[in-house]
Amino acid sequence: xxxxxxxxxxxxxxxxxxxxxxxxxxxxxxxxxxxxxxxxxxxxxxxxxxxxxxxxxxxxxxxxxxxxxxxxxxxxxxxxxxxxxxxxxxxxxxxxxxxxxxxxxxxxxxxxxxxxxxxxxxxxxxxxxxxx
Numbered sequence: 001x002x003x004x005x006x007x008x009x010x011x012x013x014x015x016x017x018x019x020x021x022x023x024x025x026x027x028x029x030x031x032x033x034x035x036x037x038x039x040x041x042x043x044x045x046x047x048x049x050x051x052x053x054x055x056x057x058x059x060x061x062x063x064x065x066x067x068x069x070x071x072x073x074x075x076x077x078x079x080x081x082x083x084x085x086x087x088x089x090x091x092x093x094x095x096x097x098x099x100x101x102x103x104x105x106x107x108x109x110x111x112x113x114x115x116x117x118x119x120x121x122x123x124x125x126x127x128x129x130x131x132x
Contacts (some may be wrong), residue, residue, distance in 0.1 A: 002078060016070035020063040027059025054108045057101045064094050081108045 034052045038044040068091060077088045 006077045009073050012072040013070040016066045016073065020066035020070065023059055023063040023066065027056050027063070031056040032060070050108070054105055057105060061098055061101050061105075064098055068094050 033051050034055070035044065035049070038048050038052070071087055071090050075083045079087070
């Protein structure tokens with residue numbers, strides 16, 4: 001029975017690793033195309049390149065989740081202490097990467113919202129006597 005579980009876990013983990021690889025490939029392809037378009041249109045500035053980088057970071061975050069899932073599945077069937085230690089180290093590293101990427105994405109989204117918000121209207125007095 002344990003052998004069947006190990007084989008099943010191996011297939012599930014392989015599927016999750018394949019998903020992670022495909023997601024990274026899609027994200028990288030998207031980023032390359034976007035940068036090429038920006039360069040061709042002569043719009044490749046710091047802001048637009050950062051937009052592309054943060055979009056790629058989103059793809060990487062998703063891929064990291066699938067890769068971590070694959071590691072958890074592989075380790076879930078009869079793990080040794082060494083396997084658990086490796087999984088813990090991998091999970092910690094991926095969690096830190098995810099944390100910092102997510103923080104950058106959140107900051108960028110807040111910045112985007114702030115840029116799109118209309119400027120507050122200011123009133124200009126036309127006379128020096130009372131009233132707005």
